[in-house]
Each structure stands twice: as structure tokens, then as C-alpha cells.
Amino acid sequence: MSSRSSVKIVIIALGIVAVLGFVGFFLSQRGEISEKNVLVINMTSKQWEYAPSEIRVKEGQQVLLRIKSTDVPHGFVIEEYRINAFLTPGEIVEVKxxxxxxxxxxxxxxxxxxxxxxxxxxKLIVEK
Ligand SMILES: [Cu+2]
Structure with a gap:
């Protein structure tokens, strides 16, 4: 293979990467639009409370909880919604x-x- 043709291959490969990058970018932008109706709530967990300790939402609301334990490992459970998350200290755990x-x-x-x-x-309160 001549060095010329390997340069071509590199240019083509870079072109493909660039196109995929653009496609990914536009898809992620579209994703954000459909995520607009999601209510994002940042929470913390520590010995021995959650903040907020009460969440109030409307029925049908899509909710994204971003929960961070600030001390030791904790759990986060809402049985009726089949939510059971393990909270590693310092990490944000997303529950949707x-x-x-x-x-x-x-x-x-x-x-x-x-x-x-x-x-x-x-307490989670889901209002009609
Ligand atoms: Cu506990």
C-alpha cells in the first residue's frame, strides 16, 4: 500500500468519525427536547435523612431523581414504584x-x- 493511499484511508476514516459525531450530536439534542417534561430533582442522602424529605409531584409526571449519598452507603426504595437503588457515597445515582x-x-x-x-x-406525594 502506498503512503498516498493510506493517507486517503485516514482522511476517509476521519470523515466517518466526523459524520458520526454530528449525527450523535443531533440525536442527543432531539433527546433533550423529549426530556423537557422530566422533572429533575437533586437529592442528598445522609445519616439519617433525605433532602428533600418530601417530594410532591402531579400524577403522570416523569421524574428523574439524582441522589447522592454524602457520607456512607445508603439505599433508596419506593416499593410501590419498584425502585430500589444502592447509593454509593459521593456518586450521583439516577432514578427515573x-x-x-x-x-x-x-x-x-x-x-x-x-x-x-x-x-x-x-415521603413521595403524587397528586391527582
Ligand atoms: Cu439506612
Whole structure:
């Protein structure tokens, strides 16, 4: 293979990468548009409380919880929504769900995190 043709191959490869990059960019932009209706809630978990300790949303709302433990490992469970997340300290864990069941639901920690663990909980309120 001449060095000339390998230069061509490199240029073509770079072209393909550039095109894929643009396609990816536009697709991600479109994704953001459809994600506009998602309510993003940043949460923290620590011994022995969640902040916020109460979340109130409208029925049908798409919700993205971004939860970060600021001390030790915790859990985050909403049984009725089949949510069960493990919170590694310092990491943001994303929990996405559609609040399609009106009512009040307890979210709680299911990872033993010390003496206050049984009271480590909060409340999700889904309004009709
Ligand atoms: Cu706990």
C-alpha cells in the first residue's frame, strides 16, 4: 500500500468519525427536547435523612431523581414504584420513573447505615 493511499484511508476514516459525531450530536439534542417534561430533582442522602424529605409531584409526571449519598452507603426504595437503588457515597445515582399512581408513598433506606437507619425515610406525594 502506498503512503498516498493510506493517507486517503485516514482522511476517509476521519470523515466517518466526523459524520458520526454530528449525527450523535443531533440525536442527543432531539433527546433533550423529549426530556423537557422530566422533572429533575437533586437529592442528598445522609445519616439519617433525605433532602428533600418530601417530594410532591402531579400524577403522570416523569421524574428523574439524582441522589447522592454524602457520607456512607445508603439505599433508596419506593416499593410501590419498584425502585430500589444502592447509593454509593459521593456518586450521583439516577432514578427515573413516571409518577402514574396517585397517593402517598414512603421512600426509605434499605442499607443498614447506623443507629438512625429505621427512621431514614421520606415521603413521595403524587397528586391527582
Ligand atoms: Cu439506612
Amino acid at each position: 420513573f413516571t409518577a402514574n399512581k396517585a397517593g402517598e408513598y414512603i421512600y426509605f433506606c434499605n442499607v443498614f447505615c447506623g443507629t438512625g437507619h429505621p427512621n431514614h425515610k421520606g
